[in-house]
Amino acid sequence: MLRVAGLTRRFGEQLALDDVTFDVVPGRMTGFVGANGAGKTTTMRIILGVLAASSGEVFWQDKPLTQAVRQDFGYMPEERGLYPKMKIRDQLIFFGRLHGLAAGAAAERVDKLIGRLGLAERATDVLENLSLGNQQRVQIAAALVHQPIALVLDEPFSGLDPLAVDAMVDLLREEVTPEVPVLFSSHQLDLVERLCDDLVVLSRGKVVAAGPVSELAASQTPTYRLVVDGDAGWLRDLPGLRVRDVAGGTALFDVEDDAVAQQILQQAIGRGPVLEFGPERVALSDVFREATR
Amino acid sequence: MNDRTLDRPWMLIAEREITTKLRDKTFIGSTLVMLVVVLAAVIVPALLSGNSEPDKIAVTSDAGAAVVAQADAAAGGSGYEAVRVADRAEAEKRLETDAAAALVPAADGYVLIGKEKVDSGVESGLRAAVAAVGMEQNAAKVGLTPEQLRAGTQVTQELLEPGSLPAGVSDFVNLGMALVFYMTALGFGMMIAQSVVQEKESRVVEILAASVPIRSLLWGKVIGNATLALGQILVIAIGSVIGLTVTDQLDILSVIGPVVGWFVVFFILGFVALAGLWAVAGSLATRQEDLGSTTLPGQMILMIPFFFSVFAGSTAKTVASFVPIASSMSMPGRMLTEDVPLWQPLAAIAILIATTVLIIRLGARLYERTLLQTGRRLGYREAMALEAR
Numbered sequence: 001m002l003r004v005a006g007l008t009r010r011f012g013e014q015l016a017l018d019d020v021t022f023d024v025v026p027g028r029m030t031g032f033v034g035a036n037g038a039g040k041t042t043t044m045r046i047i048l049g050v051l052a053a054s055s056g057e058v059f060w061q062d063k064p065l066t067q068a069v070r071q072d073f074g075y076m077p078e079e080r081g082l083y084p085k086m087k088i089r090d091q092l093i094f095f096g097r098l099h100g101l102a103a104g105a106a107a108e109r110v111d112k113l114i115g116r117l118g119l120a121e122r123a124t125d126v127l128e129n130l131s132l133g134n135q136q137r138v139q140i141a142a143a144l145v146h147q148p149i150a151l152v153l154d155e156p157f158s159g160l161d162p163l164a165v166d167a168m169v170d171l172l173r174e175e176v177t178p179e180v181p182v183l184f185s186s187h188q189l190d191l192v193e194r195l196c197d198d199l200v201v202l203s204r205g206k207v208v209a210a211g212p213v214s215e216l217a218a219s220q221t222p223t224y225r226l227v228v229d230g231d232a233g234w235l236r237d238l239p240g241l242r243v244r245d246v247a248g249g250t251a252l253f254d255v256e257d258d259a260v261a262q263q264i265l266q267q268a269i270g271r272g273p274v275l276e277f278g279p280e281r282v283a284l285s286d287v288f289r290e291a292t293r
Numbered sequence: 294m295n296d297r298t299l300d301r302p303w304m305l306i307a308e309r310e311i312t313t314k315l316r317d318k319t320f321i322g323s324t325l326v327m328l329v330v331v332l333a334a335v336i337v338p339a340l341l342s343g344n345s346e347p348d349k350i351a352v353t354s355d356a357g358a359a360v361v362a363q364a365d366a367a368a369g370g371s372g373y374e375a376v377r378v379a380d381r382a383e384a385e386k387r388l389e390t391d392a393a394a395a396l397v398p399a400a401d402g403y404v405l406i407g408k409e410k411v412d413s414g415v416e417s418g419l420r421a422a423v424a425a426v427g428m429e430q431n432a433a434k435v436g437l438t439p440e441q442l443r444a445g446t447q448v449t450q451e452l453l454e455p456g457s458l459p460a461g462v463s464d465f466v467n468l469g470m471a472l473v474f475y476m477t478a479l480g481f482g483m484m485i486a487q488s489v490v491q492e493k494e495s496r497v498v499e500i501l502a503a504s505v506p507i508r509s510l511l512w513g514k515v516i517g518n519a520t521l522a523l524g525q526i527l528v529i530a531i532g533s534v535i536g537l538t539v540t541d542q543l544d545i546l547s548v549i550g551p552v553v554g555w556f557v558v559f560f561i562l563g564f565v566a567l568a569g570l571w572a573v574a575g576s577l578a579t580r581q582e583d584l585g586s587t588t589l590p591g592q593m594i595l596m597i598p599f600f601f602s603v604f605a606g607s608t609a610k611t612v613a614s615f616v617p618i619a620s621s622m623s624m625p626g627r628m629l630t631e632d633v634p635l636w637q638p639l640a641a642i643a644i645l646i647a648t649t650v651l652i653i654r655l656g657a658r659l660y661e662r663t664l665l666q667t668g669r670r671l672g673y674r675e676a677m678a679l680e681a682r
Contacts, residue, residue, distance in 0.1 A: 098505060
């Protein structure tokens with residue numbers, strides 16, 4: 001397990017990270033979300049040792065993370081980049097060896113990976129001659145080439161079309177074995193919701209929510225949706241609920257408990273035809289908005 | 294999966310640095326051009342001056358042939374060759390084809406006939422031979438042997454402070470050695486800076502920094518490029534030795550030979566000290582275009598001592614041969630052309646080592662702090678003030 005404990009980082013006067021603590025559990029994808037400048041990239045850079053923490057520490061299997069262990073991590077930085085004028089096969093072998101693979105083993109692994117990515121015919125092309133989508137594949141291959149023991153991916157899906165996202169998700173599912181903890185940051189909340197088991201929400205350098213996605217969603221006060229034939233404005237005068245929005249016959253409201261919701265339904269039936277009634281599924285974006293408010 | 298470690302990451306970095314350059318057509322091309330230039334510098338003057346064909350001198354008599362033989366012997370045996378012709382008219386005709394001059398008897402000695410002019414070397418050689426042959430004959434008439442005739446006329450030369458090379462040659466060799474260091478340190482220095490900024494520009498540096506310690510990156514680059522630089526010098530040295538062998542000038546090697554070892558030591562130390570600085574110049578920049586300003590200090594540190602060591606007087610040169618970096622350019626040359634006591638190069642090396650350690654330490658510190666600053670170009674002063682990562 002990868003544990004981030006009490007990370008604090010200052011850039012001059014500015015406090016970029018403030019006591020950031022969370023776990024990345026093996027076999028579960030952990031999504032890392034937060035607004036721009038919330039400190040996601042800074043946290044990831046500290047995990048990878050590219051940046052030092054002002055205080056706090058990163059633990060691997062309950063021991064402080066060392067350079068030797070970190071060398072087996074896989075990392076895809078937010079700012080993409082490989083050697084533009086190097087052949088992709090040579091390049092990936094170089095990265096494999098940089099992570100400690102022997103030359104022969106690296107070559108074998110790279111050939112397998114290149115085949116799986118459908119780049120076998122381009123193996124001797126230099127990177128800059130590849131399409132952007134293919135360059136992105138090589139980039140993810142560079143993070144996976146040494147079969148990492150943990151994966152840190154900073155915005156891995158940004159700039160990809162939906163098909164490419166699916167392809168990359170499939171690749172991750174194939175390549176990442178159950179004992180590997182995966183942390184990835186993203187702005188695309190729908191993607192995070194689809195892929196992630198756990199969620200860490202960061203706001204202005206602080207962790208404001210962390211835990212399994214299902215729990216985070218359930219902890220919100222339930223929101224109901226009511227559609228009646230006529231005007232729903234009468235809801236505003238009722239006790240025990242908070243109206244989010246009323247537009248004509250459609251209303252969104254939060255209730256303290258489900259019993260209140262049932263009373264409201266009965267009232268509505270008494271007033272006229274009810275077209276729709278039920279709890280609204282809580283979107284992750286609401287969790288996010290709520291947490292970072 | 295966990296038992297893999299990379300013991301010497303700098304070796305891998307150096308290896309990539311070297312293989313990339315060896316596949317780079319520009320690098321191979323420029324090395325070949327340098328090789329051709331050096332070969333031309335070695336071979337062409339020898340071909341022009343050491344024209345081994347003897348000058349043909351047309352003669353009309355045995356006496357004339359004897360004079361040419363005497364001139365040939367005085368010139369060391371490959372200077373002149375007599376061509377026997379019937380008379381003056383035929384001799385003049387030979388001047389049109391292959392003869393350098395014609396020597397025909399006249400009332401009181403000989404006439405030397407040329408076409409448009411007579412080469413001054415040919416003229417003085419034949420003049421001396423005519424005089425020698427004539428005087429020997431005159432002496433024989435009064436009963437003197439050639440030895441008696443020449444008794445007491447020998448002049449030999451002794452030098453109180455002999456330089457190992459003639460003055461013109463020693464200036465040339467001094468300049469040459471300084472130039473080799475200057476060109477190589479500047480050329481490969483710029484390559485180091487470019488290689489660093491390319492990694493920053495392409496952002497691959499963050500993956501590198503996440504995989505290996507940043508100092509390993511620095512050392513890999515420095516060692517890789519130093520190896521390339523020495524390799525290039527070696528290729529050119531072998532090329533010029535072949536050139537010297539072909540043109541029969543190998544005796545120059547026996548003069549340069551003893552300082553080659555010193556040159557290599559001074560070269561490596563001076564190169565490594567500067568390499569640290571070049572790497573920093575690369576890490577301060579964010580784009581190739583920034584290199585012009587960030588490499589300026591490195592260029593100055595090379596250029597000022599270079600012109601100093603080439604144009605300064607001998608006292609100043611002696612001082613320069615102890616100043617770090619400048620010593621790499623002037624000490625090997627001084628050792629070649631002057632009689633330098635052993636303590637001097639040793640002291641210069643000690644000073645150079647101390648400076649190299651200092652520069653590399655400072656360089657590594659700056660490099661670590663600036664390498665991941667991809668936002669904008671930094672100044673040296675700004676970089677000094679940066680906090681650790």
